[in-house]
Amino acid sequence: MQPGAGLLPLRIRGRPAADRAGHRVGPAHGNAGRARGRGGHSLGTVGRAAGHGHGRSAQRRPGRARRTHRRRAWEPGAGARSGRAAATLATVHRADHSPLCRDAPTRDAHPRPRGRPNDHGDRARAGAPGHPHRSRPSPGHGSHRPAAHARRSRGYRRPTISEAIMSSTQTYAVTGAFSYSGRAITAELKARGHHVRTLTAHPRRTADAEGPDEVRPLNFDDPGELRSSLRGVDTLINTFWVRFPHGGTTFADAVDRSNGLLDAAVDAGVRRIVHVSITHADPASPYAYFAGKGLVEQHLTALPIGHSVLRPAILFGGQAVLINNIAWLLRNLPVFAIGGRGTYRIRGIHLADLAHLCADEAESDTDVLLDAVGPERPTFRELVTLVRTAVGSRAALIDVPEPLVPVCAAALGAVMRDTLLTKQEYQAMAHGLADTTGAPTGDLAISDWIAKNGHRLGRTYLNDTRGRRMPR
Incomplete structure (x- = not known):
């Protein structure tokens, strides 16, 4: 073995026949003699001293990256590395095992016969990190790199779960x-x-x-x-x-x-x-x-x-303030006042039905105007009677003149530190603005919901102004 032959992380054999015939096999062929090192002499010069250079100029050209690649296990001198060449090879080895190249191919476990190319031709290991002139082998033809990694480049970052x-x-x-x-x-x-x-x-x-x-x-x-x-x-x-x-x-x-x-x-x-x-x-x-x-x-x-x-119009389901507080009053007062005769109707929609409608319309592309109402429209007296029965109350239902309803509501509100019912809310309800006559857009009936949830309605007072509960 000639001096220096075992020190270089270079391909030091001659150009393959296909390249000599004018068919370039890979970017690394024909450039081994131009590979350069540091420290005052070019690696190509040492290669020619060993008798393996191609006779091309070894002068380092400005702006060109230094080309090195790890010696294949079957190349001469692969087992002897020392000095600058060994340090250069260690640098390339670390780059191959950077986070962006964790699945880089390893060296062959058993040396190949001298002069025998590997299964994807006699090209240098393509796709070395950071080199702009080396092409990447397509998956399959002898490449050990998975297709996903073959597509990676410096700067790649796997998206986070939230981003995906x-x-x-x-x-x-x-x-x-x-x-x-x-x-x-x-x-x-x-x-x-x-x-x-x-x-x-x-x-x-x-x-x-x-x-x-x-x-x-x-x-x-x-x-x-x-x-x-x-x-x-x-x-x-x-x-x-x-x-x-x-x-x-x-x-x-x-x-x-x-x-x-x-x-x-x-x-x-x-x-x-x-x-x-x-x-x-x-x-x-x-x-x-x-x-x-x-x-x-x-x-x-x-x-x-x-x-x-x-x-x-009104919502029921979950922590429905209106119906819950009607139930609280029926549980805690001996009488419950109804304005006029209570014949004005209430057409509520369950909270889940409203949410379903909102989601449907959010996914739609059609401009619409819809009344979000349930299938039932009981009178106010019928609604209070349903709640009274569901909670097991014995409170008497009494009719009072309509002008007295806001006054009574304000007095109770002062005690509860809340606004039970405003004057305009009562007047709008009494004038039929909480009712519609169109087709229902919700499925859940208010009477069924009250009957099923009577055991928990009115256990606490829901303070709509302060956003807190007041126990019984």
Whole structure:
């Protein structure tokens, strides 16, 4: 063996016949004589001193990367490595076992006969990390590298589980996903495999398995932040509203904030909006709640965006405030006052039915206006009687003049530190605005739900103003 032959991590045999005939086998062929080292002399010069160079210039050309590759087990001198060449080979070996190349092929366990090429030709190991001129072998033809790794390059990063989920699902935004109706809508969307983001006035609350996947601020005072919170959302489901003026917020404020939210959704590129409104919403209504809802509907329908408007009257199911507190009063008072004769009708929808409707419309492409109502429309007296029977109450039902109902409600509210019923809420209900005559869009009957849940209704008082329970 000639001096220096065992020191080089180079291919030091002559060019294959195919390459000599003008058919280039691989980028590494014909370049072994140009491979260069560090330290004042070129490795190609040593190769020619050993009698194996091709006679090409060994001068290092500016801007060209140093080419090295690990010696094959069957090449001469593969077992003797020392000095600079061994250090160079160690560098290449470490690069081969970097996190991006963990499945790089290892050296053959048994030496091949001298001069015998391996099963994919006499090419150097293709695809060495970071070399711009080496082609990668196609999977199959003798390559030990799996196809997935053959496609990798420096800078590749395997996506995280959350990123993989996000790339295969739609993102739906729900305002107030920690609230009564918002939580039910969120649960329905997640059950369908959607990614849910909530916009809330309490952005410090964290996402959980049963709630939204993301929490973003609902900042009506900053349109730019609103747009940022909605960016990347496919559909916005808007449940925001105020039940009555409270804490300095009026219905006019609620209209402005709702319209600003809808405008931000359009600017952020949201595809569709599902808006939860109220039965008989009308900008000309004498009742501020219904007039405000009508103005928001009017604004939404004028926007260049797909939309659905759902109009429920009252909700039942879960922690339904109205029916639960009627049950609490029947459990704890000897009498229960009914305004007039109680012949005005109530057409409620179960919370799960509303959530199902919202999810259906979020996935739709058709603009619709729907009354979100259940199959039954009992009178108010019939509704109170159903609750009284279900909870086993003996309270007497008495009729009182309609003007006295808001007064009685205000007196009880002062004791409970809550707003049981406002004057406009009672008047709108007494004038039939909690009823519709159209076809039902929900399946669950309010009478069945009351009968099945009578044992737990009214055990605690649900304070709608303070958001807390008051025990019996």
